[in-house]
Amino acid sequence: MRRRPLLDALFLDRDGTLIAERGFLAEPAGVRLAPGAAPLLARFAAEGTRLFVVTNQSGVARGLTRWDEVNAVNAEVERRLAARGVPIAGWLVCPHHPEGRVKEYAVACRCRKPGTLLHRRALRRHGLAAERSAVVGDKWDDVGAGIALGAFAVHLLSGHGREHRARVREKGGGRVILAGGLADGLRRLRAAAEGKQG
Ligand SMILES: [Mg+2]
Numbered sequence: 001m002r003r004r005p006l007l008d009a010l011f012l013d014r015d016g017t018l019i020a021e022r023g024f025l026a027e028p029a030g031v032r033l034a035p036g037a038a039p040l041l042a043r044f045a046a047e048g049t050r051l052f053v054v055t056n057q058s059g060v061a062r063g064l065t066r067w068d069e070v071n072a073v074n075a076e077v078e079r080r081l082a083a084r085g086v087p088i089a090g091w092l093v094c095p096h097h098p099e100g101r102v103k104e105y106a107v108a109c110r111c112r113k114p115g116t117l118l119h120r121r122a123l124r125r126h127g128l129a130a131e132r133s134a135v136v137g138d139k140w141d142d143v144g145a146g147i148a149l150g151a152f153a154v155h156l157l158s159g160h161g162r163e164h165r166a167r168v169r170e171k172g173g174g175r176v177i178l179a180g181g182l183a184d185g186l187r188r189l190r191a192a193a194e195g196k197q198g
């Protein structure tokens, strides 16, 4: 029988985490993968960890980006990762924002991070355990979702990470793994998960 992976699921934020933060990115040509992260992601995937991208795309609600633009950027990210041996098991996208101006998306939803609706749905669908999962991102929204799930929570200082540092420190306490960028965060996450495993 195959060995159980170190982690069941890895929930990765998109902007400022998996790719460079560009502010409501609508152009696939603007995709820049986080440096050095692909081999580390490929290792997790090869071990059997499912990789999900969880992204708040309020630009859709705000009328700043269209669904087809968001999907085109996501497809480009997926293509670039696949070329480096990194399969994405699912895209979890929240298009909402309570103050949006596109009526059908201008709602307070439960899927916008730090809400965990999308994470929980993916865990259920794939039969994965929240406590054997990790959430990685540059904002409190990511870290807060991870804490709410009882998963490992990794806060990156890339993207908007520095602006969110104080909030993460205040609300997340000692449970949060702090890292520079995605590659650093994945190394620290692996060490923490191996430590927990004993
Ligand atoms: Mg982000």
Ligand SMILES: [Zn+2]
Residues within 6 Å of the ligand: 094, 095, 096, 109, 110, 111, 112
């Ligand atoms: Zn939502």
